[in-house]
Amino acid sequence: MTKQTGETIYYKHNDFTMFVSCDDLDSPRAKLTNTYSQRGIAPPDGESIAVLIDGSAATTDLGAAITLPFFFENRQYWFEIEFTAAVEKNSPYVSHKYRLIEQSFKLSARRNTLQAMLNFGNDIGKCAFNIHYRANGVTKAVAVQFNVFATKMVVSADLGLMNQKIDSVYPFWRYAISGKTTQSQGKSIRQPEKFELFWLAQFERLVDEFNQGLKRVINAPHNRLQLFTKQQKLERINKKLSAKQQELAIELIAAKRLNSRMQIGYKRLHLDTPENRFIKMVINKTKLHLAKIIQVIKNNKDSKVSESFFNTLDGWHKNICKVAQHPLWQEVSAFDGMNSESKVLQQAAGYSKVYKIWQQLKYYLNQANGEAELSIKSVADIYEVWCFIEVRSIVLSLGFTEQEKRLSKLKQVQFEKQFPQDEMAAAFIFRRDSDDMIIELAHEPSFTPKGSVNRTWLANQRPDIVMRVTLANKESFLILFDAKYRIDSQPFSNKDAVPEDAINQMHRYRDSIIHQQRLAHESPLKSRPVMGAFALYPGFFDQEHEENPYTEAINEIGIGAFALLPSADSHKPQNQWLRSYLINKLGVGNQKQLYAKPPSNDYYFVEDAVRIGPYGANTVRHHGLTMIAPLNEINRNEDYLQKAISGKLQGYHTQLLATNRQNIHRNIVREIRYLIVTVRDKSSDTYQLGKYLYRISSVKLLPRHDIARELTGKESDDNHHYWLFEFAGEPEKLSSVIEKPYTDSFAFKLTKAEYLHQFKHWDDVKESLQLYTGFDATY
Known part of the structure; x- marks a missing residue:
């Protein structure tokens, strides 16, 4: 008999029963426990591992409380939601901002059941979706929420340090308009550039309060007693006149000019106040922001935004348009600023709520009022870009100064920041005065058969990180790094290692990229410019006292890997192996740890790893x-x-x-x-x-x-x-x-x-x- 190793969680609702099943979870739990124990941190428990449905916790299929993490990256989960007879046929569906998750849930009309197979890939964080249906003539929505855990890093520590470093170089790159999961972003300490995803995340959190505030303003608009003037015939004047006006009236009567008009001042309540002008401005700008976002999503055929979320955006936009068309605003002129602070905006019902919300929308995450949940790119993508920035930091520590940053801003595609696809794009250029060495550091440059200097022949190659080192005599070579957010403990007896295919990829990079030296009247002279190709992976070691398990391969053939993780403790850096390699390869400038003087150009071309020629x-x-x-x-x-x-x-x-x-x-x-x-x-x-x-x-x-x-x-x-x-x-x-x-x-x-x-x-x-x-x- 086959042993059943799968696990199932269960929740019984008045209108449905929900089951979520997965194959054996012992392996990811063991990896998670090992990752946390290496750092001396207790593994996740309590609220962080709870699966909440309609605000209540799900249990195991035996009715016991969930005491261990259930949802992990790169695992297949089978969702099955069985509805009762009271639920109308064909009415159930799931809404989520991410289109693929929403489309994964298929309704079996015969059984009135929603089913889906979900794999969260490398998206970690909070996953939340709503189950919609009609029961007994009433439309209902039930919220489902749980956390997806990483097994290869401590998210609370590692991911925060990575995000901090990435934001310092490439602000906003890690955010996405929609994703399988979200992360709490907290409050920013910097003044950001205009970025619609921040605005949208804040608006989504505050939209209900915003609509309530506008409703209060329309129902009880602020008005002010204001002085007006008008020209009125003497015979129609029925109010007390001033002494001057009385003298003028007597003169006009004596002259029998009774049809003459006098300028009369009067006061009445009026809506054209600075506060109402401000509210009108907020309404118009919000309407324009939503319209822009909707239009961009509509124009993008490959958008990841789900239909339900698009409809939600459209509903917000129609509601704000309805408010903007209210007759009240016809009496209100354009907003031209405030001459002084307004107690109405700060204290009046409705006005104060709209004012405070606008401040949060205006400054995105800089205010202290609440945190926003934003979709972010997968942790594999974040790890890759963090590795690129970490290599940059090490280069700067070796006596180099940054001369040029070819890409000051990332391009924006459907509100998301992205790297370009060009060769040696997003490159930093560094120079060291002590030996005139120049380093170009690029993220995902393209090497293609159309390349003129460095090219491939049969296929495009895009290593994650390329370092081009140019010596004082203009000779140059490449060192490649490829970030792999994967761990395989088999090669080195339960020590963290990269999978075998990652090492195979390093061989492919080194052998496929060819340098062409152009010579007059001759065919180009071909050579291999890659001195070394190395995988970077989130393995954890005591790098100060342990030896890199890939040291022998690195020295002998120039292929291997370096464990690389962020470290809050400067006394236990997790980049020491990589740093030592770059020090040995590039030197440390004017410091005397290695060289009394800069090495000759020959130093870089005579080690074993770069002199392996064909047999014979x-x-x-x-x-x-x-x-x-x-x-x-x-x-x-x-x-x-x-x-x-x-x-x-x-x-x-x-x-x-x-x-x-x-x-x-x-x-x-x-x-x-x-x-x-x-x-x-x-x-x-x-x-x-x-x-x-x-x-x-x-x-x-x-x-x-x-x-x-x-x-x-x-x-x-x-x-x-x-x-x-x-x-x-x-x-x-x-x-x-x-x-x-x-x-x-x-x-x-x-x-x-x-x-x-x-x-x-x-x-x-x-x-x-x-x-x-x-x-x-x-x-």
Whole structure:
């Protein structure tokens, strides 16, 4: 018999019975418990996990209280609402602001049942919808509300820190006009730009109070006793006149001008007050705002707004239009401001309510009167953009200064802020004075077959985060990051890891993006510009004391992942692994944690991870790499020394320790193609001379005792490793002899064969003519 592992919650209403079922929830609950326990935080309970239907809590199908979270991201939930016989056929439906949720509920007319299969994806937060139906001739609406929980982060801590950082760089990007869930946004501490979604969220919260206030104003409008004047015939005047008016009247009567008119002042109550002008202005602006929102939604064929929410907006708009057409406003002129504070607006019934609501609508979330519930983009999208901004923060901490922000504002599509789709769009440009390094940081740039510099051949590629590093000599390379809001604990024995397909995607990015170097009269020279591609995921580790499980892969092949989460505790940063990698790769400016001076340009191109070529091929950075090295003349036989003086050597050897001492990577040594050996003509000379250029046929690393005496000049049983350079053919005699002072210490220099004609002395090999300098022991 198959074991039933599903769970069901249950609620009995007078008009219906509701069931919500899901497959085994042990796995997401275990992940949630592990995530919270890692931070030392108690998991959600109480009101946060309650499923409220018509204000009452649902239970398990056995009638027990719900004590564990039930709704999680990326899970399938089956909703079934069975209505009683009292509910009219075909009347039930569900309303929700998000079109797909509303459309998911299908009515089975035969059983009079609403059914839906919902998956909230990466939308977390509060989900609320209404069940509508008619029972016994009465239209009813029942509210359903519950929270959808994340398993990979502590929403109350992590999401708040992410939102704060995102808002500081890209205000309003995370908000959506409708979504499966909503988040409480609280009060803003900044003066925002005009943003309709804030206005709409506030209006939705306050619309009932707003309509009540307007109704009170219309039923009892404020009026004021105002002075008016009119021209009136003497025979029609029936009020007491002033002394001057009496004198004028006597003169007119004496002149028998009884049909003459006099200007008479009188007072009456009038509605054209500053307060009524203000209310009229509020009505007109609200009407225009709603009309604009409705029109934009109507014009967008791909809108996510549900039909019921659109009808709600339309109803609000029709109601405000009806209020605007009331005869009362025909007597009220246009609002031109207030000369002073009005007690009517602050205290009068109706007026004060409209005034306070308008202040909240005007300043969106800046006031202290209540919080708004807004739909936000999925937590996966938020994590992606936060990772982008976190990488930016790390770059700034490495001695770079921001030179340019190519995208000062995000484009707005149907009131939502969105990133553009262009290559290297939304890019920040940074520069570091100490080494003239330039970094361009872009979010989701497009690499396409139409690209001119960096391109693909078969498909478009859009990594989440692209860092283009340009060195002082204008050489550049890319480092890619891709944010993955997913965790798989299998690869590393229950430690947080990214799924295997995320690592596969990093390989795809690195291999598919090709750099084209344009050469005159030749086809473009193709190379792979991506030095490393890494997934970023919300894993939690003690990064100060634990080692990144992807360290070996990062070092060996330049592919891997970094756990990355926000951290409120600066002493336990959750970005330490990523920061250490970028420090090792980019340096830290003028600080001396790594380099006494900026590394040479060669530093970035010789590590193992970037020099893996196809089988049978070699990756060479400098063609014609030449080593100038002294011969160790101590205890060498005479025949060996004469071969060195006359250019008859068959090979040369030096300790691995010697190359390590100068921090020259093994990849660099294997790249050497020519060698100049300096040797004294006489044992009494103070200078060694380099006269011959030997061509190297092979470079081997062997124990000293395995190298033949003919190649070394003496026997040895030493077990230490030595480099053996074997020569091919006859050496070429240099046109200019290179002099080197004779010393007992060993040192060598690397240069290019094309530079040799410029050298006459050991000290001439310097600055740009000397290669692979500036590396230190950490390299």
